[in-house]
Amino acid sequence: MLEAVNQSGNRFLLRNAQLISGEIVDLRIAGGEIQQLEQGLAEAQGEVVISAQGNLLLPGLYDHHLHLFATAAAQNSVACGPPNVNNQAELRSALAQAPGNDWLRGVGVDDSVCPGLNARWLDQLQLNRPVRLQHRSGMLWVFNSQAMAALNLSQPLPEGVELDGSGQPTGRFYNLDAWLGQRIPKRPADLTALSQALARFGITHLTDAGVNNNSETFSALSLAQSRGELRQKLLIMGQPSLATASLPVSSKIGLGPEKIYLREVNLPELEQLVARIDAAHRQQRPVAFHCVTLVEIHFAVAALAQTQCILNDRIEHASVADDYVLQQMATLGVTAVSQPQFIYERGDRYLKEVASEDLLNLYRGRSFTQAGVAFAAGSDAPYGSIDPWLAMRAAVNRRTRAGEELQGNEALTPLAALNLFGGDFMHPGGQLRALAAGQPADLVLMKAPWQSIEKNLASDQVALTFCDGNIIYADSQWA
Ligand SMILES: [Zn+2]
Incomplete structure (x- = not known):
């Protein structure tokens, strides 16, 4: 099929794809966009027809928090x-x-x-x-x-x-x-293999969450995209200086929130922190707090509550959160971007080392959505696995590697777990984007309908990944 694709100018007709709503549609892709989305589309000349066979078609997934160069360096x-x-x-x-x-x-x-x-x-x-x-x-x-x-x-x-x-x-x-x-001669790590691995999981959008990201990082990532090493679209968080730097912003790479790294042992003065948030907001730039302890998240929420306005501000990790914090985040409209796969990857250590009263507040799930907090996820790679399906499974079954349950009452439904990797760059979480004509063709075709995917949230169920109408991953059966 890929040979035909090369001659098609990337024009596709996806036939009989199942939307997450259950509806079965045909979808025409041309010029990098979803051109038409309705039932019974007639094949046009020169386009490649892909029979989706009633299998699930999703918008491309987001990894809302990772560290690209560090992950590539670790992989290499x-x-x-x-x-x-x-x-x-x-x-x-x-x-x-x-x-x-x-x-x-x-x-x-x-x-x-x-x-x-x-x-x-x-x-x-x-x-x-x-x-x-x-x-x-x-x-x-x-x-x-x-x-x-x-x-x-x-x-x-x-x-x-x-x-x-x-x-x-x-x-x-x-x-x-x-x-x-x-x-040592500094050369940013090659991102080709990492980009391919992420495409295999259906990921089309990445947020680099590095606190030290500056205009050099931004340019290096933009260059990796234009060289074709990195096929996904990007949002770059980082230093305050990014807000005033001249950056090669495009439809493929944009400026994200200012990252604020809080450390419980060395917290700033509250007034200074509030002033810093206000300064970012005056430039229409949200902030994203790194919070892994209860003290850190209370401090971040206290500072946000005193700012003059709220943008799409975020708390990264939100590893420990009590009910008060959840209420405050909901009231302030602050998003949580968490890592449910740590339940699987680190859960056995948590069960041994974390005090039982803190375990109640550790990597919560359902409580966030019930409180009305926009709840999203990112891999935090290289510190966690880049596989979003592993994170979805852990969010649903709350099982550690050894099979122990960690706060089963925090379990998400499969759809809520999928939503963690939805939303958009500036509004992580919430719901998956509803597919419509005129959108960029950033899509994931699965190998089965939702009724079976929801029982088997696994990366080997990804058949095809499209970014801007280009196939960036094709399972061998589909290539
Ligand atoms: Zn991180």
Whole structure:
């Protein structure tokens, strides 16, 4: 089929697609848009007919919170510790088999695998490329000689550069991230593989939630789109400076909220915070608070309550939220963007480590929607899985990896779980966009009708993903 697509100028007739309302329609795609949506459309010349067979057609899904370059860097790094790598032989072969011939980045170095790992050990592998490996603690990097050469080391060396008996660097650098960062050639990670993986899940829209995102980040992501590396549309959160920078904004990339990172141990003065929110709002820019503790979310809500106006402000994570916070968020019209997949991925640890009274307020679900809070989700990748279907399942079954239930009374319906990845860039959550003629053709065709998808919220049910009328993912059966 894809050969035919290349000759069609991306004109499609999707026949017998089921909308989430249950209605069966035909849908004509041309010029990147949904041109017609009705029953019984006649085939036009030169268009590719796709028989949807009564299967579900959704608007393209949103990942409302992730960190693109960090996720790509993590995906392009070699795992150097358990459970993947458990001894020196396994480390040797993992590094030797790493694809590419430029900088090799490894993570998770563990002393049980190779105690005292240094440049001499790495040089023996004769990899003929610069290698840098991060210790699992995050406090130590180990370089080979070729990587060290790129650092252009000169005296005096900072504290943290380990030296051998003859005063030569061993390749071990402790707590020197900022110093190393200035010396290593910086090239943003390639986003091709990540974009493809997200397309496979039906994701057409991404919000990069980096607190440090600046105009350079914005331009790098815009460039990744124009090079065709990144096929999804983007919203970029970040620093206050973005509001006044001249940015390459387009229909594919836009400016998102100002990200405010609250840390319970170091909260700002409330008046300062209110002034900061007001300043962002005067530029018509909403704010998005990072809140993972109850104190942080109370503080954010208190500040929002004192601001002069409310835009589409958001609380990211909202990991712990009590009933008072839910009421306040509903009153203020503040959206919650959460990560239900942590129930699955981290739930067993939560059950062991979180006090039982706090468990009641941890990663709530139904309580948000019942309180009338717009409730949405994002993967928070690289800290969580990029698979939205995993998050939907966890929001519905509230099960940990080991199968324990975490607050089953917070379970969402399958439709409410799907809605987490709907809304639009500036209004996350709520309901899925109703498909209509004139919209950009950002669509996901599933392999089954809703009646079966709702019992099986799984990524392998995605058949085709369209973005602006282009097929950005096709399951092998459909290609
Ligand atoms: Zn995040």
